[in-house]
Amino acid sequence: MARDLDDSLSTVIDLPDGSFELPPDPKSVRRLRLLIGAYGVFSLGVWGAVVAWILTMPRRVPWPILLFPFMVTIAADLLMWYATKPRVLRADAMEVTSPSPLLRQRMQRSDLALIYRGQFKERDRKATWVKSYLFVAGDGKVGLRASALDYLPEGVADFAQRLGVPLRGDFTEQVQDMVDLSKTG
8 A cells, every 4th residue: 555655656846946856766765764763773772781781880880971872872873864864866957966965966957968777886895886877968977876776767767858868778787987878879
């Protein structure tokens, strides 16, 4: 029943100022929030157990020192909750943006030539290839990227149609910073 409700929602939302946005897949947002919430409960439980263990010791520890780990844990959990806000793709007359608390991306709408479905190399310790929607300029340079796990395919197709650009690729090609436009024909 809940999935039927998600399917009935419009994929692209018109805003009063004339811009439009593509919200992330509600299922992936719920999954991420559940995971972060479970981690928050777990981390508070671990610190609670540590504090309870300290309280069983014969030497008394001042309350401010016992409360400090809880305050740090709550602050870290709230920061993680805020930092993993679902990324919304937004387009206005001038630019396409992906406002995110930690990684804000923007691209001039006049530069956008196509949206390409490919694999983009995430720069972390493992350097893994992630299926992504790559917003590509006329010269082939990737200007903005969004993880394919975060958005419904039909939502991205609607977003591309509203932008007036083609949607190409099939998530098989690995892309660094440039897309070979001759292959996307």
